[in-house]
């Protein structure tokens with residue numbers, strides 16, 4: 001037997017995403033989808049309170065949605081941002097979202113990426129990262145830990161020659177992005193920090 005990894009998003013994601021040809025015109029529209037995915041994931045009980053989307057920054061079309069499926073998929077890797085980037089790269093058939101010939105790719109995350117997702121963003125080839133809720137929102141509203149991110153992590157992404165810069169925007173629809181975090185706590189969702197359950 002050859003080991004193989006399979007990960008999938010919950011079945012409701014297709015319904016939440018809707019028309020795949022839709023063009024998203026603004027950061028707020030794009031973030032609203034990431035937040036809607038996070039909220040639905042809480043409501044459906046299919047994972048942690050996080051959503052993320054990779055968009056084609058040229059056309060405004062969705063390339064890949066993602067939600068947190070850590071517990072159902074039985075892997076600590078399956079954060080929303082990781083799922084969105086994995087799916088985008090598999091769909092486009094490349095490990096490098098900054099590859100020649102591709103439009104600039106953007107990652108929208110309903111909450112600030114953790115230490116793992118920071119690394120995933122670093123190597124992914126996305127050219128822009130837009131964040132909803134802050135690290136302090138995640139930690140205070142849910143109890144999830146974000147891990148030891150480097151000092152000045154956003155500046156490091158934005159200035160890292162010879163790699164292409166990743167522009168970072170924070171606090172996009174922050175208040176709306178805090179909602180799924182609150183609801184997850186109210187629903188007593190699993191806080192799956194390692195070794196603490």
Ligand SMILES: [Zn+2]
Pocket residue numbers: 079080081113114115116117118
């Ligand atoms: Zn993460």
